[in-house]
Amino acid sequence: MGVIPQALTSDPELTAVENMEVHAKLYGVPRQKRGQIIHDLLSDVDLLKFKDALVRTFSGGMRRRLEIARGLIHSPKILFLDEPTTGLDPVSRTNVWQMIRALREKSELTILITTHYMDEADKLCDRIAIVDHGILAALDSPARLKDSIPGTDTVEAEFEKAPADWIAQLQTLAHVTSVTDRDGVVHIASNDGPAAIAALMDLTRSRGVVVRRVSVQSTTLDDVFVHYTGNDLRDAAKEGARYDVGHLYR
Amino acid sequence: MNFGRTWALIERDLRKFFRSPALMMTSMIFPLMQLIVLGYAFGGKVTGVLVAFVDVDHSAESQKVREMFNGIAAGPRTFHVIDYNSVQKADEDLRNGYVRAVIYVPQDFSQRFYHRDRPRIAFMQDNTDQFISSAVLERVQEMVEQLNAPDVTPRLANQVQLNTVEIYPYIDYIKYLLAGSIALSIFVVAMIGGGITFIDDKARGLHEGYLVTPIKKTELVAGLIGAGTIKGLMAGMVLTVIGGMIAGIPRIWDPVRLFYLAIVVTAAAIAMMSFMFLLMVRVDDPLVPRATFGVLNTLLFFPSGAVYPIQAFPRWLRWISIIDPFTYTVHALRNLTLKDTGIGGIYVDVLVLLGISAVMIAGCLALFKRQL
Numbered sequence: 001m002g003v004i005p006q007a008l009t010s011d012p013e014l015t016a017v018e019n020m021e022v023h024a025k026l027y028g029v030p031r032q033k034r035g036q037i038i039h040d041l042l043s044d045v046d047l048l049k050f051k052d053a054l055v056r057t058f059s060g061g062m063r064r065r066l067e068i069a070r071g072l073i074h075s076p077k078i079l080f081l082d083e084p085t086t087g088l089d090p091v092s093r094t095n096v097w098q099m100i101r102a103l104r105e106k107s108e109l110t111i112l113i114t115t116h117y118m119d120e121a122d123k124l125c126d127r128i129a130i131v132d133h134g135i136l137a138a139l140d141s142p143a144r145l146k147d148s149i150p151g152t153d154t155v156e157a158e159f160e161k162a163p164a165d166w167i168a169q170l171q172t173l174a175h176v177t178s179v180t181d182r183d184g185v186v187h188i189a190s191n192d193g194p195a196a197i198a199a200l201m202d203l204t205r206s207r208g209v210v211v212r213r214v215s216v217q218s219t220t221l222d223d224v225f226v227h228y229t230g231n232d233l234r235d236a237a238k239e240g241a242r243y244d245v246g247h248l249y250r
Numbered sequence: 251m252n253f254g255r256t257w258a259l260i261e262r263d264l265r266k267f268f269r270s271p272a273l274m275m276t277s278m279i280f281p282l283m284q285l286i287v288l289g290y291a292f293g294g295k296v297t298g299v300l301v302a303f304v305d306v307d308h309s310a311e312s313q314k315v316r317e318m319f320n321g322i323a324a325g326p327r328t329f330h331v332i333d334y335n336s337v338q339k340a341d342e343d344l345r346n347g348y349v350r351a352v353i354y355v356p357q358d359f360s361q362r363f364y365h366r367d368r369p370r371i372a373f374m375q376d377n378t379d380q381f382i383s384s385a386v387l388e389r390v391q392e393m394v395e396q397l398n399a400p401d402v403t404p405r406l407a408n409q410v411q412l413n414t415v416e417i418y419p420y421i422d423y424i425k426y427l428l429a430g431s432i433a434l435s436i437f438v439v440a441m442i443g444g445g446i447t448f449i450d451d452k453a454r455g456l457h458e459g460y461l462v463t464p465i466k467k468t469e470l471v472a473g474l475i476g477a478g479t480i481k482g483l484m485a486g487m488v489l490t491v492i493g494g495m496i497a498g499i500p501r502i503w504d505p506v507r508l509f510y511l512a513i514v515v516t517a518a519a520i521a522m523m524s525f526m527f528l529l530m531v532r533v534d535d536p537l538v539p540r541a542t543f544g545v546l547n548t549l550l551f552f553p554s555g556a557v558y559p560i561q562a563f564p565r566w567l568r569w570i571s572i573i574d575p576f577t578y579t580v581h582a583l584r585n586l587t588l589k590d591t592g593i594g595g596i597y598v599d600v601l602v603l604l605g606i607s608a609v610m611i612a613g614c615l616a617l618f619k620r621q622l
Contacts, residue, residue, distance in 0.1 A: 009459030011451075013266045025258035026463040067459075 002071035006082040008063045012056035016047055016066050019055060020073060027074035041069040044106075045099055061092025065099055072109075079103075081113045085120060093120075100124055118221035128221070130228050137228040146219045149227040153193025154217045155200065157186050160210040169207070173199045193218060251472070255465050259473025260480065267443065267481050277439045277485045278492075285431035285493050288557065289424025296385035301329045302340035302352040309360030315371065318393045319353070328389045344376060351375035351386050421588055424497045428490075429583035430556025433576050435489040436482040436519050437550065444478040444526035445539035453536050467620045475523050475611065482519025487512060490587075499587050511586050514596055517603035518579035524610035525575060531617045550576045578602045 010019045020038040029037060042048045045065040055063060064084060071079055084100070085093040101124065104111060115121055121128050122142050130138040130145075138145060159166065167186070170179045175192040176199075190196035193216040204211050267273060303319060305312045319331045332349065334340040340352045354372035362369040373390055377383045451457055460470065490511050494502035501507070529546075530539060552558075553567050554576030560568060571577045578599040585595035 003462035005455065005458045005462060007455035007458060009455045011262065011266075011456055011459075012454075013269055014262065018262070018265060022258050022262050023459075023463060025261075026255050026460065026465050028252070028254065028464070070459075 002074065002076035002079040004064075004067050004071045004079070004081045004084060006086060008060065008067065010055050010058075010063050010067050010070065013054065015052050015054055016042060016058075017051045019066060020070055023070045024073045029074055037073060037075075041072055042066075044102070045069040059092060060088050061095050064088060064092070064096055068096070068099060068103075072103075076109070078110045078112060081111065083115055084113060085115070085117065097123060118225055122221045130225055132229040138224070142221060145221065145224045149219065149224055153190050153196070153219060155188040155190060155193060155196055155214065156217070157188065157200065157214040158184060158212040159186065159204070160212055162209050163207065166207075166209065169203065170200070173203060175199065251466065251468050255463075255469045256473040256476060259460070259465075259470065260477040263443070263474070263477030264480060266447075267477075273442055273447075274485075277435055277442060277481075278488060280438055281431040281435040281489055282493060282496075284434065285424065285427055286496060289422075289427045289497065292423050292427070292557070294423075295326070295328075296382055297327045298330050299328060299351070299382060299386055300349040301331050301386070302334045302343060302349040303331050303355075304334045304337045304340050304352060305355045306337070306357045307355045307359040311360040311363045311369070312355040315353070315355055315393075315397070318396065322389060322393070326389070328385065341374065344374060347376065349376075350379075350382060351390075353390070418589060422498070425499060425588060426584070427557060428493050428497045428499065428587055429580045430551065430554065430576075431493050432486050432489050432515065432583050433518060433554065433556060433579040434547075434551055436486045436515060436579070437522050437547070437576070439482045439485045440478055440519070440522040440526045441539065441543055441546065443481050444474070444523045445530050445543075446536070448474065448527070448530055449533055449536050449539050452534060461620060467615060467618050470620070471527065471611065471614050471618055475520065475527060475614075478523035478526070479516065479519040482523060483512065483516050486515035486519060490515065490583075494587065501590075504590075506592075507586055507590060510593060510596060511583070513600060514579065514582040514586065514603075517600045517607070518575065520607040521575040521579075521603040521610070524607045524614060528610045528613045528617070531614050532619075550574050553577070554580045556580045575603055575606050578606075 010016075011022070014022070017038060020041065021034065024034045024038065038051075039048070042051050045068060047062060047066055047069065050058070050062065055066065058066065068079075068081070068084070071081075081100070085096050088096065097120070100111060100113075103109060104124075111124075113121070113124060125142065127139065127141055128145060129136055138148070140148065163169075167179050167181055170176065170186065170188060173188075173196060175190045175196045176188055177191060178189045180187045188196060188200070197214065197216055200214070201211070203209075301319070303316060305316060316331075319329060323329050323331050334343075334352075337352070337354050340349065340354070343349045344352050352372075352374040354374070356370065356372065359369050359371065361367075371394070373387075375383050375386060487508075490508075491502060529542070533539065549570065553560075553563065553570040554574050555571065556576065560571050560577070563571065582596040582599035582603075585591040585599075589595060
């Protein structure tokens with residue numbers, strides 16, 4: 001089993017290779033295999049050309065990739081990643097995602113990710129468990145989880161030359177569950193977004209209404225999460241809060 | 251226990267140590283600077299103390315006293331004598347700090363001397379500085395003894411004479427202080443490497459990285475203490491050699507003595523490192539080791555007899571000396587550097603240091619929490 005903690009735990013005063021070597025020794029990887037494994041893993045995470053650079057010169061994304069490689073040093077069957085992209089910029093995050101996808105495709109490794117980013121879970125995971133206050137609230141594939149909630153695709157639209165009873169007419173459309181007008185922007189909740197848009201277009205043509213803008217937003221895992229856990233804020237003082245001493249080592 | 255895992259941690263710490271010249275220099279420079287500054291500041295003899303001489307007798311005998319002062323001013327130069335005409339003026343200058351002492355030869359000094367009627371010289375001194383006043387008083391008493399010496403030595407002496415044999419050559423204070431400075435260099439490494447870096451690594455989450463591996467508590471503690479001991483040994487031995495050369499310890503390169511010194515330094519490094527880990531094992535806040543550095547330095551260094559003999563301490567302070575690993579380190583190092591005693595003069599101290607280490611390590615293992 002390999003574990004990558006949430007915090008960046010690679011040693012900034014050591015090089016990438018030295019960090020890998022320390023962990024290889026801690027995991028008891030035989031001396032003869034160490035060099036090749038480290039070379040291959042650093043190559044996999046695209047850090048081979050930085051192998052002798054001190055980790056303190058690395059970006060957050062590079063450190064995370066190094067730590068993922070480090071977590072694989074002993075060829076585990078299961079890899080736990082605790083919030084692997086927390087604190088990373090969008091480019092680094094995408095990079096880490098690509099790496100995790102490549103790992104998944106390349107090996108038989110089971111990867112378990114904990115994350116607060118629902119889009120991350122949606123992009124990376126085959127199965128998602130939603131845990132609320134330590135209790136498993138839902139467990140399924142992303143698509144099935146989305147289908148499991150009373151479903152709403154939301155169509156947003158703005159119209160010109162709409163008649164006075166336009167909202168009432170929209171409510172009669174097939175697949176539409178509710179319609180609200182917020183400052184001229186009409187929100188149409190539907191259990192089948194594409195079908196609702198087709199019906200909407202037919203209606204606007206027949207009534208001579210001009211469509212200025214239209215968009216459809218599918219159900220997201222954020223909606224799923226909120227559905228299963230509720231809207232209450234989860235504020236809690238964290239035990240053993242970490243002290244920031246990074247400035248002392250700059 | 252897997253020594254491979256323990257060695258991995260030792261190797262990591264040593265790499266970091268060698269990669270940080272600031273850390274290496276700090277652990278050497280602070281004790282070396284202290285050795286040089288304190289060694290020369292405290293080791294010197296008192297010279298040039300301003301002494302007022304008031305002679306209102308103006309006789310051949312009072313002139314003899316004056317000449318004795320002149321002799322000291324020219325020889326050991328403890329005093330610089332200034333003649334005063336008025337005892338009131340001399341007293342005023344003494345109280346205002348312009349002179350340190352006043353010798354007053356009264357008007358009837360010679361008269362009493364010839365009548366054998368207890369001739370007296372008044373000696374007034376500023377006793378706010380005990381060190382200077384005792385040095386001046388010692389010289390003045392020597393002079394008085396010379397004045398009292400009979401002109402003709404009795405043929406059959408009936409006074410007891412003390413023949414003093416000093417079994418070692420004269421020891422400069424800087425040599426005396428060297429043992430304390432070596433112990434201090436080990437302590438600085440323990441404090442920085444064992445205290446500050448340990449807590450900083452913990453605060454930066456680096457320990458979390460190790461705790462997710464199969465490493466055991468004993469291996470982790472052994473690795474951290476082992477690394478600190480090696481760093482302490484290196485710092486201690488470098489300071490022994492450089493400090494020994496600065497202080498002028500003869501035959502500092504003698505390999506047998508260096509070997510014994512290495513044994514003492516190693517035992518001291520284990521004791522101080524394990525002591526430091528015991529103190530820091532449950533600490534998370536990086537400010538704590540930094541804040542306690544000065545307190546621990548005072549509490550461990552000074553009661554050890556490094557700068558002043560333990561025999562001069564009050565009883566409560568002697569108790570601190572007894573439980574202080576510095577005490578045994580300083581004693582053993584002083585036996586080797588000043589007396590070249592060999593193993594006979596150090597083995598008790600080494601055993602005590604190892605005993606202290608065993609207790610501290612047991613404490614570390616009991617208190618160390620192997621959890622994320």
